[in-house]
Amino acid sequence: MSVLKYLPLLRANLWRRRIRTLLTFASVATAFLLFGLLMALRHAITGGIELTGADRLMTMHKMSFIMSLPRSYVQRIAAVEGVRSVTAASWFGGYYRDERATIVAQVADADTLFAVYPEIDLPAAQHAAWLADGSGMIVGQALANANKWKLGEVIPLHSNIFRKQDGSNVWDLRIDGIYRNTAGGDTNALFFHYQYFNETRSFGRDRVGWLILRVKDPAQSPAVARRVDALFANSDAETKTSSERAFAQSFINQVGNIGAIIAIVVGAVFFTMLLVTANTMGQSIRERTAELAVMKTLGFRGGQILALVLCESLLLTLLGAAIGMLLARGMAAGARQALQQYLPLLGVPPGAMLAALAIATVLGLLAGALPAWNAWRLRITDALRQGG
Amino acid sequence: MSAIIALRGVSKHYRRGNEDLAVLSDFDLDIEARDFVAIMGPSGSGKTTLLNLIGGLDSPSSGQIVVVGKRLDELSGSALAHWRARHVGFIFQFYNLMPALTAERNVELPLLLTSLSTADRRRRVAAALELVGLADRARHKPGELSGGQQQRVAIARAVIADPTLLVCDEPTGDLDRHTAEEILGLLQALNRDQGKTIIMVTHDPKAASYASHQLHVDKGRLVRMDAAGA
Ligand SMILES: Nc1ncnc2c1ncn2[C@@H]1O[C@H](COP(=O)(O)OP(=O)(O)OP(=O)(O)O)[C@@H](O)[C@H]1O
Numbered sequence: 001m002s003v004l005k006y007l008p009l010l011r012a013n014l015w016r017r018r019i020r021t022l023l024t025f026a027s028v029a030t031a032f033l034l035f036g037l038l039m040a041l042r043h044a045i046t047g048g049i050e051l052t053g054a055d056r057l058m059t060m061h062k063m064s065f066i067m068s069l070p071r072s073y074v075q076r077i078a079a080v081e082g083v084r085s086v087t088a089a090s091w092f093g094g095y096y097r098d099e100r101a102t103i104v105a106q107v108a109d110a111d112t113l114f115a116v117y118p119e120i121d122l123p124a125a126q127h128a129a130w131l132a133d134g135s136g137m138i139v140g141q142a143l144a145n146a147n148k149w150k151l152g153e154v155i156p157l158h159s160n161i162f163r164k165q166d167g168s169n170v171w172d173l174r175i176d177g178i179y180r181n182t183a184g185g186d187t188n189a190l191f192f193h194y195q196y197f198n199e200t201r202s203f204g205r206d207r208v209g210w211l212i213l214r215v216k217d218p219a220q221s222p223a224v225a226r227r228v229d230a231l232f233a234n235s236d237a238e239t240k241t242s243s244e245r246a247f248a249q250s251f252i253n254q255v256g257n258i259g260a261i262i263a264i265v266v267g268a269v270f271f272t273m274l275l276v277t278a279n280t281m282g283q284s285i286r287e288r289t290a291e292l293a294v295m296k297t298l299g300f301r302g303g304q305i306l307a308l309v310l311c312e313s314l315l316l317t318l319l320g321a322a323i324g325m326l327l328a329r330g331m332a333a334g335a336r337q338a339l340q341q342y343l344p345l346l347g348v349p350p351g352a353m354l355a356a357l358a359i360a361t362v363l364g365l366l367a368g369a370l371p372a373w374n375a376w377r378l379r380i381t382d383a384l385r386q387g388g
Numbered sequence: 389m390s391a392i393i394a395l396r397g398v399s400k401h402y403r404r405g406n407e408d409l410a411v412l413s414d415f416d417l418d419i420e421a422r423d424f425v426a427i428m429g430p431s432g433s434g435k436t437t438l439l440n441l442i443g444g445l446d447s448p449s450s451g452q453i454v455v456v457g458k459r460l461d462e463l464s465g466s467a468l469a470h471w472r473a474r475h476v477g478f479i480f481q482f483y484n485l486m487p488a489l490t491a492e493r494n495v496e497l498p499l500l501l502t503s504l505s506t507a508d509r510r511r512r513v514a515a516a517l518e519l520v521g522l523a524d525r526a527r528h529k530p531g532e533l534s535g536g537q538q539q540r541v542a543i544a545r546a547v548i549a550d551p552t553l554l555v556c557d558e559p560t561g562d563l564d565r566h567t568a569e570e571i572l573g574l575l576q577a578l579n580r581d582q583g584k585t586i587i588m589v590t591h592d593p594k595a596a597s598y599a600s601h602q603l604h605v606d607k608g609r610l611v612r613m614d615a616a617g618a
């Protein structure tokens with residue numbers, strides 16, 4: 001049967017008890033709003049993991065992430081069997097005007113950076129300009145937008161770690177390029193040249209923060225990691241090499257098992273929502289017993305009545321879910337503006353929208369199941385005798 | 389003229405606990421096409437039960453029922469529903485309209501089961517409301533209409549799919565004398581002008597006099613069949 005011609009009937013039935021219907025909508029919408037926001041938060045926190053390269057390893061000081069390594073490790077690791085390319089990075093501890101707003105500023109090797117991070121997408125002309133400009137930098141699109149930085153602008157970047165030989169902690173860096181991320185990862189960082197940094201800084205000469213290496217075969221990553229660490233065993237600076245993904249994961253594990261918490265909260269909220277909706281549907285159908293019997297009298301078959309009741313229930317949950325998810329999207333987008341620096345991936349992912357659709361469908365069918373079943377087997381003569 | 393309704397040895401029992409309650413026993417009945425029959429009898433005599441069997445709302449415990457050429461006692465539930473939608477219009481004492489729907493949506497309801505287009509449905513609904521004199525109340529809900537007007541809407545709904553047979557259970561039982569006469573006049577006109585066969589249960593001899601035949605039922609048996617005014 002064509003559903004469209006039944007819409008006026010469905011709408012009239014839902015709308016006859018406005019308050020009750022609106023309260024049910026509100027409860028469904030609230031449940032999905034919470035679901036959407038939690039999914040957005042989870043995506044913001046863990047989304048980076050999926051975006052990290054499976055074929056990338058990180059080598060850092062065995063003692064601590066903040067201890068530096070000799071620059072010479074770059075050449076030695078490049079020679080290890082199974083390593084395709086390697087680049088070094090250092091944490092600059094940068095900020096722009098506000099000391100509390102730390103910027104992800106990294107000191108990088110321009111000639112190897114792109115081999116290790118192929119997802120960094122920079123126009124060829126800007127790429128060339130940066131290589132030619134010793135005191136230039138490249139800035140992620142999101143970071144540029146957040147600070148309203150333009151190509152060619154010279155930015156005084158402060159460091160809360162390093163000082164120059166003249167005592168200042170400000171490096172003037174020209175924006176030679178603004179990059180995007182083809183893998184959908186965040187673009188909240190900036191990179192500038194190691195050589196310029198190394199020549200001007202007052203301490204920590206010829207040392208780098210960590211090394212990032214790309215392996216030839218991701219399956220060989222554990223073996224490569226072992227080989228690298230073996231190379232520096234018993235030296236002044238022993239290393240610990242792990243996959244970038246494992247590194248990101250271990251970082252997130254410190255935040256707690258977010259997935260489990262979200263599952264529990266969302267499960268409880270959806271269960272409550274199911275009870276509310278099922279109760280609404282149950283009451284609504286009980287009130288209309290005589291009407292349903294009349295529809296059967298007119299020739300509507302049991303299956304059609306059942307379908308109509310389920311449609312009504314689905315309308316409640318699907319519309320409620322749509323409202324809730326749209327609100328969640330709006331709120332996540334609003335929060336992303338404010339939290340750009342901290343949660344650049346904040347936003348309801350498309351997968352969550354699909355999940356919401358599936359959940360709303362299942363909950364709608366569940367909530368309507370019992371009333372629909374009762375309506376289906378309703379005997380006309382009994383119902384009319386009682387209701388008439 | 390041929391019988392459009394034929395009951396042969398029809399019985400209807402209800403089990404209540406261990407008791408077996410015979411509501412209709414060994415009932416035989418023939419009604420001609422285009423007839424207007426009033427069924428009378430004391431309360432509890434089985435009139436509504438008989439009407440439900442003829443209208444295909446219920447099945448007999450035993451016996452044969454043929455209505456508009458179909459053996460109703462052999463049809464399944466959904467086949468009966470399909471048959472009702474095509475052949476029977478129902479009119480009840482308490483109108484039984486959908487309170488949330490406007491008059492025109494109520495009248496349209498049976499047409500949702502057909503393949504008619506929206507425009508065709510609209511046209512037929514307008515014609516049916518015109519027929520019962522309620523064209524100007526199309527957008528009113530049942531709660532905004534008087535009892536007589538609600539019953540007119542119910543009549544429009546009963547005839548919208550052009551059924552062969554109209555089944556009415558005390559259609560004027562809830563109306564004052566004057567309004568009742570209007571409704572009965574409308575039924576009479578449907579019988580006379582459109583050839584609808586009408587079976588009407590009533591307690592009111594005055595109402596029964598609008599019919600061409602009167603049937604008397606007592607304790608689940610047919611006692612007599614009179615011509616009107618005889
Ligand atoms: N579903 C049922 N279960 C048990 N008994 C029933 C059922 N339906 C009807 N009856 C009984 O059958 C008898 C006839 O009922 P029916 O409704 O046909 O009478 P009626 O002639 O229409 O009465 P009234 O004039 O009061 O409407 C009554 O005694 C009633 O209690």
Ligand SMILES: [Mg+2]
Nearest residue numbers: 435436437557
């Ligand atoms: Mg009765």
